[in-house]
Amino acid sequence: GAVVSQHPSRVICKSGTSVKIECRSLDFQATTMFWYRQFPKQSLMLMATSNEGSKATYEQGVEKDKFLINHASLTLSTLTVTSAHPEDSSFYICSASRATPYEQYFGPGTRLTVT
Amino acid sequence: DQQVKQNSPSLSVQEGRISILNCDYTNSMFDYFLWYKKYPAEGPTFLISISSIKDKNEDGRFTVFLNKSAKHLSLHIVPSQPGDSAVYFCAASAGSNYQLIWGAGTKLIIKP
Numbered sequence: 001g002a003v004v005s006q007h008p009s010r011v012i013c014k015s016g017t018s019v020k021i022e023c024r025s026l027d028f029q030a031t032t033m034f035w036y037r038q039f040p041k042q043s044l045m046l047m048a049t050s051n052e053g054s055k056a057t058y059e060q061g062v063e064k065d066k067f068l069i070n071h072a073s074l075t076l077s078t079l080t081v082t083s084a085h086p087e088d089s090s091f092y093i094c095s096a097s098r099a100t101p102y103e104q105y106f107g108p109g110t111r112l113t114v115t
Numbered sequence: 116d117q118q119v120k121q122n123s124p125s126l127s128v129q130e131g132r133i134s135i136l137n138c139d140y141t142n143s144m145f146d147y148f149l150w151y152k153k154y155p156a157e158g159p160t161f162l163i164s165i166s167s168i169k170d171k172n173e174d175g176r177f178t179v180f181l182n183k184s185a186k187h188l189s190l191h192i193v194p195s196q197p198g199d200s201a202v203y204f205c206a207a208s209a210g211s212n213y214q215l216i217w218g219a220g221t222k223l224i225i226k227p
Contacts, residue, residue, distance in 0.1 A: 043220055044217050104161070107158050111156065
């Protein structure tokens with residue numbers, strides 16, 4: 001159990017366009033979902049935390065107007081990168097957590113390339 | 116300020132031997148620690164965790180040891196297998212906050 005999917009796995013978009021990434025918990029209800037970004041050879045950087053039905057909490061330095069997060073249900077969260085630029089190119093990973101235990105279950109990640 | 120540190124960026128171990136991955140932390144409020152394994156271009160996979168009330172947790176080939184006084188934890192993999200080659204991340208959380216504080220990761224290479 002505890003499977004998290006992400007869609008799409010890879011996306012290439014032009015500069016200035018918006019891209020939506022979906023994160024789904026397939027076999028459990030996720031009270032909390034997290035969005036991470038990973039730069040090459042670096043650790044995961046938490047971007048934001050979202051609870052179902054409420055506004056996401058963004059980490060310092062993450063632009064909330066640029067990275068729109070919607071957590072519409074206990075099994076779905078979306079991250080929309082608005083007006084994407086080449087520097088937004090990265091590997092975006094979501095995770096989902098149940099009430100217990102504390103472990104987060106990660107999606108397979110989405111490789112975003114902005115040209 | 117790095118609250119969770121993995122000071123070895125990489126580690127090379129012979130197949131069949133023991134792999135020991137280390138992690139240090141500075142925040143005494145951390146009460147739950149986790150190890151994740153990550154292959155390139157994939158999301159991390161949860162391996163094993165330990166609560167601060169314990170000093171050891173074992174699951175198959177994986178054992179995590181926690182030394183609270185030293186603020187140090189380690190992951191032991193024995194015997195090491197080729198499929199264990201990956202980047203291993205140590206993470207910590209405090210209280211009921213699910214947010215994880217991550218180490219920088221250690222790349223484990225298992226040599227045949």
